[in-house]
Amino acid sequence: MSEKNELSFEENMNKLEEIVEKLESGDVPLEKAIQYYHEGMKLSKICSDKLTNVESQMKQILNEHGEFESFDVQEDE
């Protein structure tokens, strides 16, 4: 599993959305806008990382001894 993040992907996405909307609303002072932008880009990166680091997830199956072992889908049958 990837390292624990405080917020879930969805929560990060929602925060990102909020920031985008704030920025788009237009009445944000420039300094604040830049601050929002940095924050937004950070969130974007967190989300992007979450989406990019996708390969390493475990697929496991409970065996007859009550233990999990890795599981691969058998393509045939």
Add this chain to the structure above:
Amino acid sequence: MEDRYLTVTALTKYIKQKISRDSHLKEVWLRGELSNFKHHSRGHMYFSVKDDRARIQTVMFAGSNKNLTFTPENGMSVLIRGEVNVYEPMGQYQLYAKEMIPDGVGDLHIAFEQLKEKLTKAGIFSPEHKKNLPSMPVHIGVITSPTGAAIRDIMTTIERRFPVVKVSVLPVTVQGKQAAASVSKAIAYANDRLDCDVLIVGRGGGSIEDLWGFNEEEVAMAVFRSEIPVISAVGHETDTTIIDFVSDYRAPTPTGAAEIAVPEWRELNQRLVEKTRRLQYSLNQKLENARTRLSTMEKSYAFKYPKQLTIQKEQDLDRLMDRFHSSGDRLFKEKRDELSRIRSRLSQVRPDKQVEREEAKRRQLDERLKKQMQHIVKDKKNHWQSTIQQLTLLNPLEIMNRGYALPFNDKNELLRSVKDVTNGDTISVQVKDGFIYSEVTGWEDEEHE
């Protein structure tokens, strides 16, 4: 000739009446095999139901057959509930089917309906028990057979859509007598031991007997008790099992279950990309606006030719100073002229002249006052002297000088008549140098002479 012949219509009507009145034929439960099946384009179904030695023509109208849970085929053994009646134009009695189910599942069908009703009454299916699925699950439990199409469909769909999620497969028996217990145990196990945030419970398609494990009360209750949201995916879209009513979400197929369980990675990525793009765009827009405003100001005349500003002002200053000086001079001259004018006027109205004039007037008045005074004094003096003379003339003492005397009685009253005295009265007579006291010794009344 006696008319003993009936019309065909009359005969047919008679037979139809006979049949219609028979209560046994009103509700017929029939077992048989389908043949000559025809699904008319208008929706009605026409077929024969037969056994080894007989057959009956059957019609199932669209209104009834729309509820069929299977597709009828020739040779299929079925159970039918319906009514026998006569179709007059063909002179044919036939069965009007109202319900039809495949044979062999009749008991199961009844058991299904009974359990469904029982659980409905118990509130097991109520919407308020339905849990929401997580929008982005972290760990999915899959409860199904470890082999076969269902697990493959689920795993490949998850892999394709959302490989980030962890998947734990809980292999179970999905068919046969142990199926219900096996599935229920796995659901309980997942709840006790695993940190799954969603469970997929299901299997691939099969006959109603094959799917039967998912119609058992034990499974329904296990799903009902599950703290983890359950997506059911049993058989094909047309298969409805009890678990579908109690699960939090019913998927038509195992693939569908996987699609419901996880979001699509690409879609999420697209959302992220779109948001990021909007983020960048809006900031760029802001910066662009700020830049435009700045450059507009920089290009402004004042910024470009600042010298021009001061030159202009220099010139303005000079002009102002000139105006100041000239107007100052003019003003000064004006004031000086005015001053001399006022001075000359002042000199004309010098107060000493007036003082002189007033003094002269005063002296004159003084003179007149003195003269007047002397005059008055002289006048008064004359008047006084004459008055004194007169007074002197009138003074009784003067008269006494000439020998007159004044008699008074003892009360000092002047005696004017003889009647004022009697004999013996003492009187005093005033003369010019004193008083003579005397006694009346007699009197004479001259008027009586």
